[in-house]
Amino acid sequence: METPLKGQAAPEQVAAWKAEHPIGIYSIEIDGHVAYFKKPNRKEMNCAMSKASKESALDLFEELANLTWIGGSNDVLAVDELFYGLVDQLKLVIEGKKARLVNL
Known part of the structure; x- marks a missing residue:
């Protein structure tokens, strides 16, 4: 039985x-x-992206996590080591769909 x-x-x-x-x-x-x-x-992404800055690079991810969190362990947001792991996965969420530019 899994824990x-x-x-x-x-x-x-x-x-x-x-x-x-x-x-x-x-x-x-x-x-x-x-x-x-x-x-x-889009509204949540816009709000999170408004927090982006070179001086506070993690603010964007913290805002995104707080805006979209619906449940689970609060420690993922509160404990730095867990949050850093969360950031790696949130980067994938931000990437979104891949697009292709076609010059006509």
Whole structure:
């Protein structure tokens, strides 16, 4: 029997979140913890991107995580070592779809 992750939601809760957030949800697992996030919409991305600066590079990711967090272990947001792991995965969320420029 697998040990549940700290913050692990019941399948019924995950189903409710999926119904509540039609553009999708995802989870990030880090060192025995799990946190759940909704996929960001344009307004949330804009708000997070407004925090971007060379002096405070992590502010963007902290804002994105706070805006889209829907449940799970609060430690993922509060404990620095866990947050750094979260940032690596949030970078993938920010990348979005790949586009191609075609000169006509």
